[in-house]
Amino acid sequence: MPGSSAPVASWRVDKTSRVPIYLQLRDFVRYAVSTGAIKKGEQLPGVVELASALGINFETVRKAYKELEAEGLIQMQRGRGSFVGPAAPSAPSAAAPDPTGFAERHLREAVAQAMAAGLGADQVREAVEQMLRDATAGQFLLFTECNPYEVAGITPLLRAHLGVDVRGVLLADLASAIADAQQAQPPVAVITTGFHLSEVRRIAAGFGVDVEAVVTNMSPETRRLLERFPKDARVGFVCRDAHSIPFYRDMLKAELGLVREPTCFATEGAGDLAAFLRGLDVVLTSPPAFEPVSALAGQLPVHNVLDRVDPVSLHAIRERLYRDWRPASAASHEPPPAATSPAARPQPLSSRSGS
Numbered sequence: 563m564p565g566s567s568a569p570v571a572s573w574r575v576d577k578t579s580r581v582p583i584y585l586q587l588r589d590f591v592r593y594a595v596s597t598g599a600i601k602k603g604e605q606l607p608g609v610v611e612l613a614s615a616l617g618i619n620f621e622t623v624r625k626a627y628k629e630l631e632a633e634g635l636i637q638m639q640r641g642r643g644s645f646v647g648p649a650a651p652s653a654p655s656a657a658a659p660d661p662t663g664f665a666e667r668h669l670r671e672a673v674a675q676a677m678a679a680g681l682g683a684d685q686v687r688e689a690v691e692q693m694l695r696d697a698t699a700g701q702f703l704l705f706t707e708c709n710p711y712e713v714a715g716i717t718p719l720l721r722a723h724l725g726v727d728v729r730g731v732l733l734a735d736l737a738s739a740i741a742d743a744q745q746a747q748p749p750v751a752v753i754t755t756g757f758h759l760s761e762v763r764r765i766a767a768g769f770g771v772d773v774e775a776v777v778t779n780m781s782p783e784t785r786r787l788l789e790r791f792p793k794d795a796r797v798g799f800v801c802r803d804a805h806s807i808p809f810y811r812d813m814l815k816a817e818l819g820l821v822r823e824p825t826c827f828a829t830e831g832a833g834d835l836a837a838f839l840r841g842l843d844v845v846l847t848s849p850p851a852f853e854p855v856s857a858l859a860g861q862l863p864v865h866n867v868l869d870r871v872d873p874v875s876l877h878a879i880r881e882r883l884y885r886d887w888r889p890a891s892a893a894s895h896e897p898p899p900a901a902t903s904p905a906a907r908p909q910p911l912s913s914r915s916g917s
Contacts (some may be wrong), residue, residue, distance in 0.1 A: 572599075573607070575616055581779070582816040583618055587626035589777055589872075592756070595635060595646055596774075596878055606636060606644040634760040702727035703883075704743075704752045706736045706762060709802075709850035712755070716776070716871060720753060723876050724883065733758055740769045753879065774879045778849070780817060781870035788818055788865065791844055797824045798838065799867075800855050801848035804828040814846060814867065829854060 575586045594600040606612075609627065613620035627644050630636045637647045669690075676686050705717045705728055717730035729749075731739040736752070743749055751772040754762045759775050766773045791797070797820060799810055807826045814824055827838045829851055836858050839845060844863045847855050852866040 573612065573616060575618065577618075582813055584622045584626040584629070585813065587623060588629050591626070591630055592635065592775065592777065593874070593878060596882065600646055602646050604646050606646070608643055632760065633756060634763055701747070701750055702729055702743075704729055704731055704736070704739060704749045706731050706733050706752060706754050706758070707849075708733045708758060711853050712849045716755075719871055720776075720876075724880050726750075726883075728753070733761070736762065737765050737768075740766065740771060744769060751883065774882070775875070776879065777872040777875040778868040779870055779872055780867050784865050784867070784869055785817070787863075788844070788846075793819060793821045795820075795822070795843040796841060797822065798827065798842040798845040799824040799847070800827045800829060800835070800838070800845060800851045802828065802850045803830050806848065810848065810867065 713730040
């Protein structure tokens with residue numbers, strides 16, 4: 563119930579993973595809140611209590627909570643504790659009627675009747691898919707990020723996985739895009755990454771539009787490529803702004819087991835990027851910095867360190883959208899099957915290795 567504390571026993575971290583523990587905690591809370599396992603107003607375990615239960619440093623827990631607070635997902639109240647904030651997405655009440663069983667029974671009956679009448683499986687499948695296309699006609703989602711690279715890379719991935727119209731828009735243009743759409747058909751929701759979640763929520767709240775977040779991380783393919791480099795390799799890291807450097811530096815040292823601390827560069831600061839790249843064995847980038855670095859890197863291998871959209875977060879968004887989405891032309895429907903062709907599965911965004 564709101565105000566009660568989320569039980570510590572259900573919290574888990576993998577101490578053998580190369581993903582930093584504070585990031586595991588952050589993503590656990592994101593997922594638990596999005597699915598309703600932890601509800602709005604519910605109190606999170608205390609920093610010391612959770613650290614003791616998990617056998618980790620309390621500063622690790624505090625760091626995860628601070629990131630969640632910066633995203634607007636939780637509120638840390640001095641002397642009281644940490645609570646899921648009012649801006650967190652809601653899961654439906656357990657007491658609310660669930661139309662899924664009712665709809666599934668009718669769909670099964672309709673499919674059985676169609677096949678008994680002589681229609682083949684392919685004909686039934688095409689008929690159902692056409693009905694879904696008709697039911698969602700005109701409905702769309704927006705995906706927004708601060709840079710064209712991620713907008714261009716993640717938008718088609720979402721479109722393929724969710725099976726609906728997803729339109730990409732730069733964060734700077736989000737308010738005008740929603741305002742323009744309101745004249746005809748507003749978006750069902752806006753999707754973004756965790757880095758801009760608070761800002762996107764502030765913009766979307768003014769239009770009454772829901773916001774969903776996908777989690778991005780390092781793909782196994784990129785990790786395997788980077789593991790080929792010696793642990794003492796000269797590694798450079800480039801991102802757009804200096805205040806992001808500590809986050810990325812900690813993540814890279816933990817994930818890659820680097821002996822040397824990565825040399826870091828912010829493109830928005832003063833300095834010569836081309837000169838910075840000279841003398842490195844490999845350069846890693848945040849998503850917004852990948853393209854400008856690639857243009858100057860020559861034969862130097864360049865890798866985006868957040869080149870994968872986490873499939874669990876994609877699945878959670880897909881289930882939530884189809885659970886809560888009620889198009890005017892249909893009282894309820896089940897989500898279409900997730901895309902399974904290799905081209906439609908979550909794929910890494912580009913890395914570029916020197917030849």
